[in-house]
Amino acid sequence: MSPWNGVLPAITTAFNADLSIDHGAVRAHVNWLVSRGCTGIIPCGSLGEGATLSLEEKVALMRTVVGAVKVPVIPGIAALSTAEAVRLAKAAEDAGCAGLMVLPPYVYSSDWREMKAHMAAVLRATKLPCLLYNNPVAYRTDFTPAHLAELAAEFDNAAAVKESSTDARRVTGIRALLGDRLALGVGVDDCLVEGVEAGARFWVAGLVNAFPDESVRLYDLAMAGxxxxxxxxxxxxLPLLRLDTVTKFVQLIKLVQQEMGWGHERVRAPRLELVGPEREECLRVLREALANRPAL
Structure with a gap:
């Protein structure tokens, strides 16, 4: 089964009251997502609060998800250092993951020479197919089509790109330069239809954590033209999908999940649970959406 198709939830990480990982809740959640038509699972990403998880916690989370579902598991590979990213990539392969979503360093951001060296070290460390994650808005590192072409030319396991620049023109730019060499995916929730129209073939999604039926249906309709x-x-x-594109997207999506009966709004510091007008506005958006929820 190719991992580069369909709706791939970037899952939130469920926490117990003491903020340890709630592995039972994770298992139930990913099983539900797959039962609703999702085609793969991405743990340890930005939405999964990967930056607050230790390497050991990430590996345990990967093993939980791999043991829970039969679809491809594609963990986020992100670390402060290249050496830790390499260790994490090797651990993911040992855990039985089907592929890797490789991020640039998420604190230090510099020029292409350094960023390429980081990505290359991870790609060399594994035989698994790798999804190259471009998110200049969050990580201040922009993998241009030319940069992606360099990696694709040098590494056979550079297999796909998660394009999260929010610019649908990037999808057409990658296609123009690389043809079908890299599978193309949309990485922001409110650019799905535009991305598919431009040539994307999978969706790494966030609000799917609470609304899998609508997410899968939207993807299917877009792909069918x-x-x-x-x-x-x-x-x-769209009002819900736009919750995925702001600074507090983790808190917002976890709150929506909680209200929909899947999970809890608990987050790890430095994030804090939403309070006051921010929380009320999120709940207002959700109430309005539910009041007008379409039949599928």
């Missing part, structure tokens, strides 16, 4: 139906569902979904 049913534009009118896709935009009707998209129009309803």
């Amino acid at each position: 049913k534009k009118e139906a896709a935009f009707a569902l998209y129009r309803w979904f």
Whole structure:
């Protein structure tokens, strides 16, 4: 099964009251997502609060997800140092993961020579197919189509790109330069329809954690070219999908999950649970969406 198709939830990480990982809740959640049509699972990403998880916790989380589902598991590989990213990549392969989502360093950001060296070290460390994660908004590192072409030319296991620049033109730019060499995916929730129209073929999604039925349906309609139906569902979904594109996206999505009966709004510091007007506005958006929720 190719991991580069369909809806791939970047899952939140469920925490117990003491903020240890709630592995039982994780197992139940990923099973539910797969039962609703999701085609893979991505733990340890930004939405999964990967920056607050130790290496040991990440490996334990990977093993929990691999043991829970039969679809590809593609963990985020992100670390402060290249050496730790390499250790994490090797551990993911040992844990039975099907691929890796490789991030640039998320604190130190410099020039392409250094960023390429980091990515190359991870790609050399594993035989698994790798999803190259471009998110200049969050990480201040921009993998241009030319940069992606360099990695694709040198590493056979550079297999796909998660394009999260929020610019749908990047998808067409990558296609123009690389053809079908890299599978293309949309990495922000509120650019799915535009990305598919430009040539993307999978969706690394966030609000899917609470709304898998609508997410899978939207993806299917977009891929089938049913534009009118896709935009009707998209129009309803966009206020929720936009929660994925702001600084407190983790808190917002976890709150929505909690309200929908899947998970808890607990987050690890430095994040704090939402309070006051921010929390009320999120709940207002959710209430309005539920009041007008379309039949699928």
